[in-house]
Amino acid sequence: MNVLKFLAVVALAVLVHVLGVRMLPQFALIVDVFLVVVVLYGLEASSLTALGAGLCLGLVHDSLTGAGFGLFGFADTLIGYGAARLAQRLVIQRPTGVLALVSFAVVAQQALVVALTFLLLPWPEVPSPLWVALRAGASGLLGMLIHVGSTHWRRTAEARRRSRLSRLRLG
Amino acid sequence: MDERRTGWVLILVLAGQLVVLALQGARAGDTFLESLGLRLVGPAGRAVASVPESLGRLGEGLRTRGTLLDENRRLRREVEDLKLRLLQLNDVAGEARRLGAAVRHAAPPAGRIRAVDVVYADQASWLRTLIIYTGGVETKISQPVLSANGLVGRVVTVAGPYAKVQLLTDRAAGVGAMIVRTRRQGIVRGRGRGSATLELDFVPIQAEVRPGDVVQTAGIDGVYPRGIPIGTVTAVAQGGQLFHRIELAPAVDFSALDQVYLLDFAPAPSDLPEAPAP
Numbered sequence: 001m002n003v004l005k006f007l008a009v010v011a012l013a014v015l016v017h018v019l020g021v022r023m024l025p026q027f028a029l030i031v032d033v034f035l036v037v038v039v040l041y042g043l044e045a046s047s048l049t050a051l052g053a054g055l056c057l058g059l060v061h062d063s064l065t066g067a068g069f070g071l072f073g074f075a076d077t078l079i080g081y082g083a084a085r086l087a088q089r090l091v092i093q094r095p096t097g098v099l100a101l102v103s104f105a106v107v108a109q110q111a112l113v114v115a116l117t118f119l120l121l122p123w124p125e126v127p128s129p130l131w132v133a134l135r136a137g138a139s140g141l142l143g144m145l146i147h148v149g150s151t152h153w154r155r156t157a158e159a160r161r162r163s164r165l166s167r168l169r170l171g
Numbered sequence: 172m173d174e175r176r177t178g179w180v181l182i183l184v185l186a187g188q189l190v191v192l193a194l195q196g197a198r199a200g201d202t203f204l205e206s207l208g209l210r211l212v213g214p215a216g217r218a219v220a221s222v223p224e225s226l227g228r229l230g231e232g233l234r235t236r237g238t239l240l241d242e243n244r245r246l247r248r249e250v251e252d253l254k255l256r257l258l259q260l261n262d263v264a265g266e267a268r269r270l271g272a273a274v275r276h277a278a279p280p281a282g283r284i285r286a287v288d289v290v291y292a293d294q295a296s297w298l299r300t301l302i303i304y305t306g307g308v309e310t311k312i313s314q315p316v317l318s319a320n321g322l323v324g325r326v327v328t329v330a331g332p333y334a335k336v337q338l339l340t341d342r343a344a345g346v347g348a349m350i351v352r353t354r355r356q357g358i359v360r361g362r363g364r365g366s367a368t369l370e371l372d373f374v375p376i377q378a379e380v381r382p383g384d385v386v387q388t389a390g391i392d393g394v395y396p397r398g399i400p401i402g403t404v405t406a407v408a409q410g411g412q413l414f415h416r417i418e419l420a421p422a423v424d425f426s427a428l429d430q431v432y433l434l435d436f437a438p439a440p441s442d443l444p445e446a447p448a449p
Contacts, residue, residue: 018212046177048177066341120189
């Protein structure tokens with residue numbers, strides 16, 4: 001069930017990314033949907049699951065880019081694992097905490113990707129720092145919104161479940 | 172699984188990916204994982220690309236009779252113009268063939284083109300990509316991709332009915348090119364960092380180059396045939412002691428690609444057999 005849920009999330013991330021690029025050509029520059037999902041997974045899953053999620057989503061992202069295959073796979077694996085380890089040590093529940101974490105993850109991912117291109121690819125390129133800053137802010141905002149939305153949805157579902165249980169006991 | 176074991180798994184996964192990346196730098200073509208990834212994400216791109224097409228068809232169905240009559244008249248005029256142009260070109264082609272035969276010139280065979288749909292295009296980011304749906308028709312690595320206006324790039328990954336195209340604006344792309352007016356040859360490269368312009372390298376400072384000069388493929392790289400428009404010179408500066416620094420505006424608007432053409436062209440063999448010693 002968890003695997004199916006994860007696959008559905010991956011499919012949704014791909015659809016959002018492809019649709020976003022279709023509607024706004026700069027979408028891939030502004031938001032990294034895949035990394036947002038990786039970090040949010042890292043906050044809630046075990047480090048091994050987060051590592052797997054990072055690897056999977058990173059490789060899917062690599063399939064949609066023209067650079068070397070495995071650049072985002074490498075970076076997102078490391079970031080998924082790092083986010084999970086951080087969540088084990090710190091309690092990150094505030095929306096602003098999620099925003100800061102996703103934004104930092106975007107900067108770290110870009111740094112890792114650039115370092116790898118310089119080390120391993122014949123024509124390394126550096127993205128514009130302005131776009132990286134914009135990407136960090138926008139992705140952080142998206143991560144925060146998803147976090148707030150999912151927390152609210154979970155609380156509502158839990159409240160409904162409790163009220164249903166209490167009604168059953170009374171009856 | 173305890174954290175120490177997870178740490179080992181992480182190290183193994185990262186090392187594996189580093190090996191895959193390092194191997195890619197050393198060879199051309201695609202990997203199994205890349206093909207698999209393309210097969211998985213390709214349908215999503217196709218599904219999204221088909222939505223505006225369906226809406227467009229719906230819109231076409233709702234057009235008024237007057238609009239259709241106007242369009243019909245315009246298309247008829249266009250067909251007449253194109254017929255006239257075809258007659259002129261046939262005449263020129265016949266003349267070129269006769270002249271070629273007189274001097275026994277063996278012209279390279281012209282390739283056949285096939286229209287394919289673009290399902291995903293990211294031309295803005297520094298990791299620019301184009302994914303096309305070929306419909307299962309045979310597609311080869313390094314096959315040239317064109318649009319009606321000029322050269323788009325070449326196929327770098329093939330996965331079933333999907334293929335990934337390296338755009339001309341990619342920093343790693345290189346095309347043997349020539350300035351049409353002077354026949355001077357050089358190498359066209361992408362400028363990277365999301366720039367939509369190109370640069371023409373290795374044109375010596377003695378060569379005369381002007382803004383407005385048209386640049387075409389030279390057919391010297393063994394990948395692209397001669398005569399495909401690449402772009403127009405927009406700026407010329409002295410790059411160093413030997414070569415000009417030439418900036419080009421591409422002939423193709425990469426942001427407006429929804430259909431491209433695959434060129435069936437037999438590239439030059441990479442290893443030519445040596446002639447036996449006399």
